[in-house]
Amino acid sequence: MAKVREVILGVGGGIAAYKSCDLLRRLQERGYQVTVVPTPSSLNFVGAATWEALSGRAVTTQVWERVDEVRHISLANTADALIIAPATADLIARIAAGRADDLLTNLVLAIDVPILIVPAMHPQMWNDPATQSNVATLQSRGFSVMEPAIGRLTGSDIGQGRFPETNEIITKFEEVTEIEKDYFGKRVLITAGGTREAIDPVRYIGNRSSGRQGAAVARAARDRGAQVKMIFANAQLSPDEINDLSGIEIVSVETATEMFTALEEAFPKSDLLVMSAAVADARPSQYSEGKIKKGELRDIALVENPDLLKSIAKLRTKQIVVAFAAETNNDLAAAQAKMEAKGANILYLNNVSNGAIFGSLDTEGFIITSNGAPIPVPLTSKDTLAELLLDQALNQLG
Numbered sequence: 442m443a444k445v446r447e448v449i450l451g452v453g454g455g456i457a458a459y460k461s462c463d464l465l466r467r468l469q470e471r472g473y474q475v476t477v478v479p480t481p482s483s484l485n486f487v488g489a490a491t492w493e494a495l496s497g498r499a500v501t502t503q504v505w506e507r508v509d510e511v512r513h514i515s516l517a518n519t520a521d522a523l524i525i526a527p528a529t530a531d532l533i534a535r536i537a538a539g540r541a542d543d544l545l546t547n548l549v550l551a552i553d554v555p556i557l558i559v560p561a562m563h564p565q566m567w568n569d570p571a572t573q574s575n576v577a578t579l580q581s582r583g584f585s586v587m588e589p590a591i592g593r594l595t596g597s598d599i600g601q602g603r604f605p606e607t608n609e610i611i612t613k614f615e616e617v618t619e620i621e622k623d624y625f626g627k628r629v630l631i632t633a634g635g636t637r638e639a640i641d642p643v644r645y646i647g648n649r650s651s652g653r654q655g656a657a658v659a660r661a662a663r664d665r666g667a668q669v670k671m672i673f674a675n676a677q678l679s680p681d682e683i684n685d686l687s688g689i690e691i692v693s694v695e696t697a698t699e700m701f702t703a704l705e706e707a708f709p710k711s712d713l714l715v716m717s718a719a720v721a722d723a724r725p726s727q728y729s730e731g732k733i734k735k736g737e738l739r740d741i742a743l744v745e746n747p748d749l750l751k752s753i754a755k756l757r758t759k760q761i762v763v764a765f766a767a768e769t770n771n772d773l774a775a776a777q778a779k780m781e782a783k784g785a786n787i788l789y790l791n792n793v794s795n796g797a798i799f800g801s802l803d804t805e806g807f808i809i810t811s812n813g814a815p816i817p818v819p820l821t822s823k824d825t826l827a828e829l830l831l832d833q834a835l836n837q838l839g
């Protein structure tokens with residue numbers, strides 16, 4: 442499945458520019474990060490301030506702005522796809538001729554990603570042989586060009602030239618970029634990281650979970666169109682990995698108790714729970730307000746933490762629940778029994794012997810489901826496992 446996150450929305454100078462405000466919003470709702478690049482003349486219809494406010498990103502139209510960033514190249518290198526909507530006859534002609542007289546046309550030359558052109562203009566201009574020949578040129582170069590819709594135009598006349606409906610543009614865009622938003626409309630809740638149970642103000646009982654697997658599931662679900670919330674305990678991620686979580690709602694917690702409170706709040710509003718957090722099985726029975734002196738740090742009395750997954754699964758109405766089990770063996774029968782005991786529908790059994798998996802980018806194990814034979818997962822990335830788990834969960838979500 443292709444991963445398209447960063448989209449550039451090029452806007453040409455036609456009256457339909459105002460309709461692209463809605464297109465921008467709908468793209469954002471589907472989890473895309475959008476940078477708007479209007480042509481200078483399009484600002485007569487929709488100003489840069491509108492685009493900046495809606496996209497939350499800087500908007501420039503010429504290569505002479507923000508020169509230090511060399512924006513036509515930096516945008517070209519970070520984008521996964523480009524939509525030009527509306528594309529006017531003039532803009533189509535300039536692109537067909539390979540001109541580079543504003544930021545957008547520079548970008549078109551520099552970029553190497555799927556490009557969707559959405560023309561909108563008066564039917565007489567659309568049907569003019571010059572425009573038709575330019576469109577054919579673009580198509581021969583691999584651009585996807587939508588047919589304008591037929592209907593009422595700005596004036597009183599009717600014909601082919603209208604800007605298509607937003608949902609048609611998005612459908613076409615996702616077809617062109619081969620994206621499947623199979624989680625659109627689903628709410629996915631993910632716990633990640635490892636809880637820490639304080640002994641005193643300085644020390645805690647913790648574990649080696651980095652939160653990487655949970656983060657991978659969160660990103661994958663977001664990219665497949667889900668609305669994602671993450672309850673994250675003590676993330677051990679790099680700044681880049683944290684940045685990659687944009688568009689995901691994150692609730693930070695420290696202890697198992699805090700995680701449970703957050704789960705109780707969010708679970709009823711979710712369709713899928715992925716319980717990837719490593720929850721400490723026990724916590725110190727007493728928290729010491731003062732730092733315990735090393736001479737007195739001999740025995741720490743523990744009290745068992747509740748099994749969050751088991752407790753929350755009991756509140757289930759329609760939710761699908763995915764559990765993880767980190768074991769030092771591949772005992773499938775025991776894993777199946779654990780899944781059932783916890784009330785989960787799917788369990789990923791990973792073998793963590795010899796320090797494997799924790800903190801790593803890779804994983805290896807078995808996906809156990811309540812409705813089929815165990816699926817072996819040979820050594821693969823946590824991103825791939827995330828996709829596999831989401832595929833399984835979607836089967837059961839129906």
Ligand code: CTP
Binds near residue numbers: 722749783
């Ligand atoms: N889990 C939980 N609450 C706990 C412990 C674990 O919700 N107090 C969840 C984890 O998030 C994970 C799953 O249960 O999805 C499996 O955890 P694991 O530690 O393998 O199972 P335990 O029930 O602790 O069993 P064991 O005695 O084998 O450690």
